[in-house]
Amino acid sequence: MHVALAGLPLSGKTCLFTALSEGAVDSAAHPARADHPNAASVAVPDVRLDWLHEHYQTPRKVAVHIEWLDLPGLAPGRPDLASQNTAIVEHLRRADALVCVLRAFESDRVPGRVDPQADRDALFGEFLLADLDVILRRIEKVEGQLTKPLPNRDALQHELDFLQRCRQALEAEAPLQGVPQTEAERNILRNFAALTLKPVLNVLNVGEDHADRPAEVIGSYPDLPRPVFALCASLESEIEQLAPDERGPFLAELGLDRFHAPDVPAAVHGALDRITFYTTGDKEVAARSLPRGANAVEAAADVHTDMAHGFIRAEVVGFDDLKAAGDLKHARAEGHVRLEGRDYVVRDGDVILFHFSR
Ligand SMILES: Nc1nc2c(ncn2[C@@H]2O[C@H](COP(=O)(O)OP(=O)(O)OP(=O)(O)O)[C@@H](O)[C@H]2O)c(=O)[nH]1
Ligand SMILES: [Mg+2]
Structure with a gap:
């Protein structure tokens, strides 16, 4: 990050x-x-990672x-x-x-x-101007392209309409975050790496x-x-x-x-709306950062692409439950360890063991 x-x-x-x-x-x-x-x-x-490292005594502790x-x-x-x-x-x-x-x-x-309020407004004003600058440049370019007989006119016209809405928002001193956008429109903005997003x-x-x-x-x-x-x-x-x-x-x-x-x-x-999950192994315990709402396969991909490709299931225990039980054996005996599939939405603090085929 x-x-x-x-x-x-x-x-x-x-x-x-x-x-x-x-x-x-x-x-x-x-x-x-x-x-x-x-x-x-x-x-x-990360005090949770510290506890896991202490508990598992692995050679390595990998923090976010x-x-x-x-x-x-x-x-x-x-x-x-x-x-x-x-x-x-x-x-x-x-x-x-x-x-x-x-x-x-x-x-x-x-x-x-x-x-600080005035300073924040001045700073944010610079962000708005910087975004407006890239949007205006792109508008100019798209308008130029639309004067030519191109096969993708519809897509360009759509982009232009969206860019005009972005321009209006920025000129009204509103961040691009507030402009309603489809997934495709979000991708247009992603290319600009807009500051007000x-x-x-x-x-x-x-x-x-x-x-x-x-x-x-x-x-x-x-x-x-x-x-x-x-x-x-x-x-x-x-x-x-x-x-x-x-x-x-x-x-x-x-x-x-x-x-x-x-x-x-x-x-x-937290501002990035990311959560932390943990993996434990013989060599290392690791804290890993994921966007909130990501599923078990996406979490596995964060560890290794092979784990995502060969994903079978995830064995999950919440950190607090693991700590309260003392160790994984007791957590399992107390019914805190769950088997979850690909679509499981990972929660902050989950300790996950991935099962996958190689
Ligand atoms: N009293 C007080 N002075 C501070 C504080 N933080 C920074 N300063 C002082 O303010 C001056 C600027 O601090 P910097 O951290 O260099 O500020 P900066 O934002 O990096 O400055 P530029 O990189 O030049 O934009 C220094 O003289 C600091 O000692 C604070 O919390 N209290
Ligand atoms: Mg400085």
């Missing part, structure tokens, strides 16, 4: 990136550039990973930075989801007043004085599109410079019960 950090300049993207990647990149020495963003692949913290991308800030209304903005947008297009970092902290070093997690970057009250800060911005997360990115990034045994006292000193950055990956995963 590729997740890009988007935001206005100086909103705290790099601090958040540092906290999420535990300092994997020296951003001070190598600041993120539009032509060279900073990337870090980070395991999603997120590839985080740190970019410079988008600067709306800056024609002098147009080429940089375009390059940033191209990176955002390639991401599966966007984390929009919104400044909610006071600082002398950052110009302008604190207004992407799942977004808004992150309020709060000041040190509010670090212990994220829920309160979120509550004071009721109009900010959900899901919304809040944390103090600068504090959270400082932890990676501390030895593990210094972290507890650092938190206590700040009056915090815990850090919040480790919860961001799960929040992004």
Whole structure:
């Protein structure tokens, strides 16, 4: 999963990136550039996977990973930075989801007043413009093609009608997500990698004085599109410079019960509407990410294409049932292990053993 950090300049993207990647990149020495963003692949913290690994004692533990991308800030209304903005947008297009970092902290070093709602609107305005740009270019192209006697005129005319509806939505400042679309139309949009179709997690970057009250800060911005997360990115990034045994006292000193950055990956995963299932074997236990609603064969394909091709059935136990029973033998004896077929819709937390023919 590729997740890009988007935001206005100086909103705290790099601090958040540092906290999420535990300092994997020296951003001070190598600041993120539009032509060279900073990337870090980070395991999603997962207590269920930790338990399974502890229980099965396999040599390997395979977590779901997120590839985080740190970019410079988008600067709306800056024609002098147009080429940089375009390059940033191209990176955002390639991401599966966007984390929009919104400044909610006071600082002398950052110009302008604190207004995360206005910043979000400015950022979203850039997304709308970027999508409008690709839609208009495509409209022009299709209109040009329709002047010629082509065999696929009906399909082109259909596409043009759909593109005009998209244009109207964007001009009315509505995301493409809200435009009713058939599967074929969805595929047209997929080619554009539209920004206003992407799942977004808004992150309020709060000041040190509010670090212990994220829920309160979120509550004071009721109009900010959900899901919304809040944390103090600068504090959270400082932890990676501390030895593990210094972290507890650092938190206590700040009056915090815990850090919040480790919860961001799960929040992004939720915004993507994905679930996690688990597989266990002799060599490894693995957490795997699937779109919600995917069936058992699709889950098998995520492990190995052979498993999907030769799929016979899936033996499934919910993580909570497995943990409560203590082990698979007891879970089976208590009737928690089910045999499911190809069409079974995988649930979050399922531990699955696939039976397949080779
Ligand atoms: N007080 C406070 N300052 C912060 C916080 N997060 C970031 N800052 C400060 O804001 C400035 C910008 O932080 P960065 O993380 O570099 O912001 P950025 O979004 O990566 O900036 P660009 O990449 O230049 O767009 C730095 O001086 C940070 O120390 C915060 O939560 N509280
Ligand atoms: Mg930065």
